[in-house]
Amino acid sequence: MTPPDDLTAAYATTDEDRTSTSSKGSGDGPTLPRLGFLGGLRWFWRQLTSMRTALFLLLLLAIAAVPGSIWPQRGIDAVRVSDYLAQHTTIGPWLDRFGFFDVYSSPWFAAIYLLLVVSLLGCILPRTKQHWQNIRSQPPKAPRRLERLPAHTSATVDASHDDVLAAAREVLRSKRFRLRVQDDAVSGEVGALRETGNLLFHVSLVVVIVAVAAGHVLGWRGDVIVPEGGDFASTVTQYDTIDPGPWVDVAGLTPWSLHLDKLHVSFEDGVPTDSPQYGQPRSFTADVTTGDEDGRTEQRKISVNHPINEGGASVYLLGNGYAPVVTVRDKAGKVLYRKATPFLPQDNTYKSVGAVKVTGATPQQLGFAGFFVPSLDFDDRMGPISTFPGLRKPALVLTAFEGDLFPDGRPQSVYTLNTAKMTQLKGANGQPLRLLVTPGQTVQLPGGQGSVTLEKTIPRWAGLSVRSDPGKIPALVGALAGLAGLVMSLTLRRRRVFVRVAPAPSSDASSAAAEGGERRTLVTVGGLAKGEDPRLGAAVEEILAAISTRTGRPA
Amino acid sequence: MITQMLARETSTALSDASTNSLYASAVVLTLAMLSFGVDLAQSPARAARESARRTTVVQDSADGAGDGSTAVLTRTETGEPAVPEKRQWAGIGMSLSWLGAFLLIACVVLRGAAVHRPPLGNMYEFATVGAAFTIAAYLLWSLKRDVRWLGIFVVGPVLLVEMLAAMVFYTDATQLMPSLKSYWLSIHVTVATLSIALFTIGFSLTLLHLIQERVEAGSTERFAFMKALPSSERLERLGYSVHIIAFPLWTFTLIAGAIWAQEAWGHYWNWDPKEVWTFVIWVVYAAYLHARVTAGWNSRRASYIALAGFACIIVNYCVVNVFFVGQHSYSGL
Numbered sequence: 001m002t003p004p005d006d007l008t009a010a011y012a013t014t015d016e017d018r019t020s021t022s023s024k025g026s027g028d029g030p031t032l033p034r035l036g037f038l039g040g041l042r043w044f045w046r047q048l049t050s051m052r053t054a055l056f057l058l059l060l061l062a063i064a065a066v067p068g069s070i071w072p073q074r075g076i077d078a079v080r081v082s083d084y085l086a087q088h089t090t091i092g093p094w095l096d097r098f099g100f101f102d103v104y105s106s107p108w109f110a111a112i113y114l115l116l117v118v119s120l121l122g123c124i125l126p127r128t129k130q131h132w133q134n135i136r137s138q139p140p141k142a143p144r145r146l147e148r149l150p151a152h153t154s155a156t157v158d159a160s161h162d163d164v165l166a167a168a169r170e171v172l173r174s175k176r177f178r179l180r181v182q183d184d185a186v187s188g189e190v191g192a193l194r195e196t197g198n199l200l201f202h203v204s205l206v207v208v209i210v211a212v213a214a215g216h217v218l219g220w221r222g223d224v225i226v227p228e229g230g231d232f233a234s235t236v237t238q239y240d241t242i243d244p245g246p247w248v249d250v251a252g253l254t255p256w257s258l259h260l261d262k263l264h265v266s267f268e269d270g271v272p273t274d275s276p277q278y279g280q281p282r283s284f285t286a287d288v289t290t291g292d293e294d295g296r297t298e299q300r301k302i303s304v305n306h307p308i309n310e311g312g313a314s315v316y317l318l319g320n321g322y323a324p325v326v327t328v329r330d331k332a333g334k335v336l337y338r339k340a341t342p343f344l345p346q347d348n349t350y351k352s353v354g355a356v357k358v359t360g361a362t363p364q365q366l367g368f369a370g371f372f373v374p375s376l377d378f379d380d381r382m383g384p385i386s387t388f389p390g391l392r393k394p395a396l397v398l399t400a401f402e403g404d405l406f407p408d409g410r411p412q413s414v415y416t417l418n419t420a421k422m423t424q425l426k427g428a429n430g431q432p433l434r435l436l437v438t439p440g441q442t443v444q445l446p447g448g449q450g451s452v453t454l455e456k457t458i459p460r461w462a463g464l465s466v467r468s469d470p471g472k473i474p475a476l477v478g479a480l481a482g483l484a485g486l487v488m489s490l491t492l493r494r495r496r497v498f499v500r501v502a503p504a505p506s507s508d509a510s511s512a513a514a515e516g517g518e519r520r521t522l523v524t525v526g527g528l529a530k531g532e533d534p535r536l537g538a539a540v541e542e543i544l545a546a547i548s549t550r551t552g553r554p555a
Numbered sequence: 556m557i558t559q560m561l562a563r564e565t566s567t568a569l570s571d572a573s574t575n576s577l578y579a580s581a582v583v584l585t586l587a588m589l590s591f592g593v594d595l596a597q598s599p600a601r602a603a604r605e606s607a608r609r610t611t612v613v614q615d616s617a618d619g620a621g622d623g624s625t626a627v628l629t630r631t632e633t634g635e636p637a638v639p640e641k642r643q644w645a646g647i648g649m650s651l652s653w654l655g656a657f658l659l660i661a662c663v664v665l666r667g668a669a670v671h672r673p674p675l676g677n678m679y680e681f682a683t684v685g686a687a688f689t690i691a692a693y694l695l696w697s698l699k700r701d702v703r704w705l706g707i708f709v710v711g712p713v714l715l716v717e718m719l720a721a722m723v724f725y726t727d728a729t730q731l732m733p734s735l736k737s738y739w740l741s742i743h744v745t746v747a748t749l750s751i752a753l754f755t756i757g758f759s760l761t762l763l764h765l766i767q768e769r770v771e772a773g774s775t776e777r778f779a780f781m782k783a784l785p786s787s788e789r790l791e792r793l794g795y796s797v798h799i800i801a802f803p804l805w806t807f808t809l810i811a812g813a814i815w816a817q818e819a820w821g822h823y824w825n826w827d828p829k830e831v832w833t834f835v836i837w838v839v840y841a842a843y844l845h846a847r848v849t850a851g852w853n854s855r856r857a858s859y860i861a862l863a864g865f866a867c868i869i870v871n872y873c874v875v876n877v878f879f880v881g882q883h884s885y886s887g888l
């Protein structure tokens with residue numbers, strides 16, 4: 001009924017209204033009304049769901065996420081965290097106390113995003129309700145004076161009042177406006193989908209967050225190292241490490257098996273040796289034979305970027321290295337140990353560490369620790385180094401210990417020796433013994449303790465990661481829906497357009513009357529937009545032009 | 556063997572040609588920038604002449620106008636000085652920008668031919684592709700609107716990136732490491748660079764908006780050339796329209812990156828430093844979009860958030876790629 005101020009208010013977002021009212025309430029301290037408990041709660045809720053708080057929380061979230069990219073994170077690389085703590089003894093513990101090494105699971109990070117989720121819900125619900133009512137109601141009546149709208153234009157056409165109104169209806173309808181027809185005016189509204197898209201976007205954010213949380217509690221991952229020619233069965237005990245979500249029953253995993261036939265690896269050797277690209281990995285592919293629950297076998301390939309699915313989980317090839325076959329014999333030549341022993345690469349040249357643990361040796365257990373290098377060279381400072389990650393001049397460089405391999409029977413890493421209860425073997429010159437073994441070579445241990453042989457062929461190992469995340473598909477669907485909503489919300493325009501007709505003013509009619517034109521009509525089109533709309537003026541002009549054309553006789 | 560060697564030979568020739576195109580483009584764009592600079596330097600004098608002419612025009616029409624309806628009056632104001640002075644230097648700047656853009660695109664295409672893959676594998680390649688997208692986006696825009704006044708503020712950053720690419724980020728043409736061999740690389744990185752290109756243009760507009768606001772408020776005497784630019788309000792609106800194209804593209808980058816991470820590393824989100832910063836950038840720009848519609852926040856504060864978003868992009872590109880340890884370490888440096 002009454003003028004545009006009213007309409008503009010109807011288009012203002014509820015949040016803005018709420019923010020301004022609530023800040024009015026809190027702005028002037030002494031006159032703050034006593035709210036009581038319920039009132040206090042309501043006040044708190046309004047603050048939390050206000051646009052300003054959402055903005056603040058967003059910025060806070062951005063800032064809070066940064067430390068996790070600066071300091072190493074336990075969930076990603078626990079070794080680097082302990083290194084950092086060892087090197088920074090003063091600041092390290094403080095950082096640790098405040099969760100800087102577990103940023104994304106720290107209470108303060110959780111507090112921010114949980115508040116954001118609550119704020120988001122508190123924002124979505126009332127807006128959805130309002131939007132629903134809005135779509136089901138008619139557009140408002142045309143204001144009396146369209147000149148007061150932000151965009152307006154008018155023209156006189158040579159057509160009757162009714163013809164012009166009919167034309168206005170057709171034009172607006174063809175442009176997908178919802179209409180409300182009055183005697184002397186038509187109101188139209190378009191672009192409710194913008195708000196729908198915006199709500200879809202915000203709801204999708206909630207869906208994504210819930211899906212991520214579901215993945216955490218319902219998903220699991222297991223990692224295992226399998227040498228070429230080796231077998232693996234997916235049961236809890238066979239994984240090197242397994243990390244199940246809190247709601248996962250690891251005993252109930254679908255069993256399946258895998259045999260690693262061959263691992264194909266290639267490294268860059270087509271550039272000068274001093275190029276940083278020299279020796280960079282180029283391709284990793286594992287040929288495997290999988291067997292499912294019912295014993296059906298199948299030959300498949302796993303490579304980086306191309307996981308396979310097995311038993312409801314995905315199997316990824318995430319690492320590789322060498323597993324030299326080491327044979328240890330006693331003095332009588334009896335084989336005490338013969339195994340493809342995985343060594344763990346330390347750098348891009350695949351200088352790898354590992355340990356050989358001969359539990360069957362007598363009278364004392366024997367242990368060997370040291371490096372496997374695929375392309376041996378000697379550096380004055382660093383000793384044995386590798387010049388290339390491929391197998392050019394492979395060698396094992398080991399030190400030897402005797403004693404108790406597993407003091408107190410505690411679990412230990414397979415790549416290192418616990419030498420607490422062991423003594424190092426000495427060479428003839430009294431120096432600690434160092435063995436350099438090349439493929440096919442057998443080296444005798446001092447004092448007739450036996451021998452160590454490195455077999456000729458050196459198998460590789462594949463680091464497989466088996467993962468299940470039931471949240472990933474919902475998260476993806478949520479993210480894509482959110483993207484669609486976002487595009488709708490940013491590209492669609494929400495506009496109201498009013499067309500008002502009136503007899504042409506008499507000053508003009510004097511000349512018109514001479515031509516006998518009783519039917520000259522003044523058409524005024526006014527437009528109002530929600531939010532940014534640089535093209536509103538042009539759209540209003542366009543509508544007027546279309547109406548004039550349709551009535552056939554623009555004056 | 557021999558074919559392999561031949562193939563390598565051609566690659567070197569192609570990648571050399573690519574590098575030469577880059578140098579040529581940098582030279583041409585330097586000249587383009589100078590031309591745009593001359594055009595802006597001339598603008599105060601031009602504006603003075605124009606306003607002198609306009610007063611006469613308005614007087615003329617005021618004499619002749621009898622009907623006084625709004626529509627006609629509007630036409631007098633915007634329509635009459637319809638023959639603005641020829642801006643020769645701006646025209647030269649535009650032509651040189653086109654030439655520089657073609658050379659830059661040639662650089663990217665030749666590099667792609669040299670390595671037999673989309674040239675998106677290391678920082679050098681991102682930089683050249685990003686620069687090419689930036690200038691291409693600007694030139695396409697210039698076909699629809701007169702945005703010659705923006706020329707120097709787009710060509711400048713593009714030139715800067717070209718020089719950094721040639722001198723700091725340069726990496727020999729080689730193949731990719733396995734985790735980068737995926738068609739998601741093309742999708743994710745192409746969209747990421749495209750959206751960074753648009754964020755760059757948005758950044759220039761936002762910065763100009765803030766300067767123009769000070770000029771309009773009379774709080775600074777410098778920046779006389781700003782008179783040749785649109786009003787601060789319009790600059791703000793243009794900046795916003797560029798940002799709302801870039802933001803969904805960035806959202807898509809985030810999603811595509813997650814899909815790729817799922818394929819390559821087994822989980823769609825690993826809080827890797829690069830992922831963290833992609834997320835931070837996204838959140839900051841979301842905050843910018845919010846700030847614009849938040850009651851009690853003026854456009855200036857919203858603009859500061861947009862600038863902060865761009866600062867995060869720079870950090871993501873220059874600092875995270877090189878200094879932070881993560882799975883995304885393929886700067887090639």
Ligand code: HEM
Nearest residue numbers: 013015049050051054119120123205489531841844845848
């Ligand atoms: C997870 C956090 C959030 C993100 C990433 C986010 C993102 C966005 C984006 C990208 C837009 C589009 C802006 C535009 O149309 O120009 C938007 C609009 C909007 N958001 Fe959010 N939002 C978040 C949380 C919230 C919360 C908590 C509220 C409620 C207080 C809220 C209220 C709104 C409103 C009212 C609009 C519409 C603005 C308009 O176009 O008039 N958002 N949001």
